[in-house]
Amino acid sequence: MSTLIFLPGLAADADLWADQTRVLPHDLRWAVSLVHFRHPSIETMAAAVLREHHGPLALCGTSMGGMIALEVLRQAPGRITGLALLGSNARPESEAMRSLRSAAVLKFRAGRMREVIEPNVSLAFHADGAARPDLRARYWRFILSAGSEALARQNEAVMARPDARPHLGQIGCPTLVACGQNDLLTPPECSEEIAAAIPDAHLALIRRCGHMLTMERAPQINALLKDWIARWHRP
DSSP: OOEEEEEOOTTOOGGGGHHHHTTSOTTOEEEEOOGGGTOSSHHHHHHHHHHHSOSOEEEEEETHHHHHHHHHHHHOGGGEEEEEEESOOOSOOOHHHHHHHHHHHHHHHTTOHHHHHHHHHHHHSOHHHHTOHHHHHHHHHHHHHHOHHHHHHHHHHHHTOOOOGGGGGGOOSOEEEEEETTOSSSOHHHHHHHHHHSTTOEEEEETTOOSOHHHHTHHHHHHHHHHHHHHHOOO
């Protein structure tokens, strides 16, 4: 039996998946991996996932978590039975984003975290989600819980991530690729590129949704994950 590993995005923790984990099949083994808080690079994070979880794995990653998932699959393709990538990106860092992240890292380490994060709320959420106090409170809770140094380290890991595109065509497990149609941080073309390169991948673009899919549009994401899990889960 496969174990489903949830991989949160930058700064996020298990709460990012709260709306999903409460509706999982009762006979499904699952865990939320927080390797992005404990290791310095996408490659070492992926290796830690493989060390810490034995046997066949299905991977569900959002944003940075999707980058880790792709690297796990590259390191051990024979162990991966399913792949779900939500609002993620297989490309290496662009020079424009590298410049923005580098400036943000300096501010994080100078104690100016709010200066970076406060404008980011409108980038992370569609206007519908940004208008919800409950979602904004959840977002701020995991950002503040992570702290400035973790934000700096994780941004550095994302800047140095490998180009996963050369390996996409070799992925043979059931694959779901989803993205908010209004995602400003990993625009839909990133997900469209991934889905086009992976044989038989299912692509879902979520209307009126930004980068925080699991929070903004939980019912739609839950329905997609239910169908995806049915493709690889064998009780």
